[in-house]
Amino acid sequence: MSQTVDRALRILPLLAEGPANLEQVATRLDVHKSTALRLLRTLHEHGMVYRQEDQRYRLGARLFALAQQAMETLDVREIAHPHLLALNEKIGHTIHLAVYEEGEVVYIDKVESRYPVRMYSRIGKPVAITVAAVAKLLLADLPEAERRSIAERLEYPKYTAKSTPDAAAFLTELLRVREQGWATDLGGHEESINCVGAPIRGADGRIAAAMSVSAPNVVVTADELLKLRPLILRTAEAISREYSGNTVSKDTP
Template sequence: MSQTVDRALSILPLLAEGPADLGQVAARLGVHKSTALRLLRTLHEHGLVHRQRDQRYRLGARLFALAQEAAENLDVREIAHPHLVRLNEDTGHTVHLAVREGDQVLYIDKVESRYPVRLYSRIGRPVAITVAAVAKVILADLPEPERHALTARLDYPAYTSRSTPDAAAFRAELAAVREQGWAVDLGGHEESVNCVAAPVRGPDGAVVAALSVSAPHVVASAGELLALLPRVRRTARAVSDDCSGRTPPEDTTPPEDTTPPEET
């Protein structure tokens, strides 16, 4: 990278900490004030920094507009798909990606299991929102008032004996999911199918999607599927990093307690 471009870009993180004057910018860059001034003027012309009346500089409105535009045009499905394929190759099980649209959570991508027993799920089709692991991950991230209002207007079908019975139980489960950072569906929609899911986060840290691994009992037990949870979470973090343009940090996630709940 050119030294001039490198210095100009180095100004932006400095101003993200708060307004700074010319001397502070020059000192941080290790350059003469005249050099810092030229860089600031160029950034100012492009709307990336703004000079205040007190002669200090702050981040410009154009920078925020660009960030918002980038976020709005983010294609999480395109970004996530290679990760879903790798997760499917590693596990052999069905992998889904889902997003929220209004009061529904929809599958927007799917990589089929390599096993002959397949799951009946389709891209573009809503999930069973009160039991699906992907739905729990997405709804758990909502602000509490919005989460409360949504859970109050949902219906709670008894798909199986493990289905979520009512709004109070669903809120309690979402609170637990929000705390732990992952969700499961152990026979809540279909007695014979289990699922584990983790959140995909956008540049602002909010959950923008959820990815999951699902398998029927005849292919993988609940315990075997839960043992894949660390891998599912790593994949979700990798998608999140790609969505946000971050360099992935070293993985220091402690082992999960993935003991399946006792049968009832």
């Protein structure tokens, strides 16, 4: 990277901390004021920074517009898929990726189990919203008033004896999921199928998608599947870092 480009890029994180004057920018870059001024003028011409009336500089509207445009064009499925494949190679179980759209939680990707027993699910199909781990994660991230509104207008089919019985129980479960940062469906939809889910977050920290690992009891028990939770969470965090553009490593408890 050229020295000029490097210096210009270093100005942006500085201004992200708050407005700064020419002297502050020059000091941070360890350059003469004339050099700092030339860089700031170039960035100003392109809308990346803005000079205020008090002669301090702040980030410009063009930069925010570009960031928003970039976020809108990101495809979480494209980013997540290699990670889901890698996880499937390690554990062999079915993996789903889902998003919340227009009142439904829908699968947008699936990696099949390598075991003979397969799950009946397909991309584009809505999930059982009151019991699915991915649905719990996506709804748990919504504001409280919206969570309550959704919970109160849902129906609660009794798929199994472990299915969520009513809105009160569902809201309690969503609060637990929100606090712990992961979710399960242990026989709530099908008695023989267990599932552990983890959130995928965007740059704003909100949950943009959710992934889950599912397996039948004949392959692994619920306790055995739950032991994979740290690995599932690490995979979700790796996807989140790439999706949000945050490449800083973070340990998973």
